[in-house]
Amino acid sequence: MLFYKGLQKILNSFKVETHLLFKQKRDTKSVEERKMDHLQKAKSNNGSFFHDAIATYGSDAFYWETIDTANTMNELAAKEKYYIDYFDSKDKGYNNDCGGGFLKTVYQFSSSGKLIGEWASLELAAKSVLGKKKGVSNACLGYNRTYKGCYWSYDRNFTPSKDSRKKGVYQYSMDGGLIAKYESVSDASRQIGMSKSSISRVCRKERIQSGGYIWKYW
DSSP states (O other): OEEEEEEETTTTEEEEEEEOOOSSTTOOOOHHHHHHHHHHHHHHTOSOHHHHHHHHHOGGGEEEEEEEEOSSHHHHHHHHHHHHHHTTTTTSSSOSSOSOOSSOOEEEEOTTSOEEEEESSHHHHHHHTTOOHHHHHHHHTTSSSOBTTBEEESOTTOOOOOOGGGSOEEEEOTTSOEEEEESSHHHHHHHHTOOHHHHHHHHTTSSSOBTTBEEEEO
């Protein structure tokens, strides 16, 4: 399984994609063939915003580059999410979402952090607590701390963090220079005007930066 990106040379806009290569009889298409699929959809006006951009600027304005590989679906999901965030290709490129939305193992933890369940998909995990797929997904992605009284993660080695609202936060520039120190995520959010979840996700190392800053707990 590998990752590749389509880069628009003119606008420096990205689309990060995952591409599955299984050593089975039903091998999926190569990256080059996937590229040709995109170009064909662009010609037929039967595709996404990305295909519209190819049709507008021409195929020569883009190139495809392999950027990473993965050995499992969970690793693939995590890396897709990471690279879309790294290249900021949802807001400044052609990805429609934050990635990582395909089938992967979900781990359920008790309020004390003990592993109590392992599920083959978000749907099965949600059914186990009579909940909704979106609720489990939001917890796995760190948007919510818990769901239905449990912690959820795509990482089997997940360890619940302490209440981030009671942790101090450092604010750094993108080149590593210390800008400010705040008593809590809430304090930083209030003074900077950013959402608490955006700051917390960087502190938990789920995102590289937010608001043009690097955030760390102290």
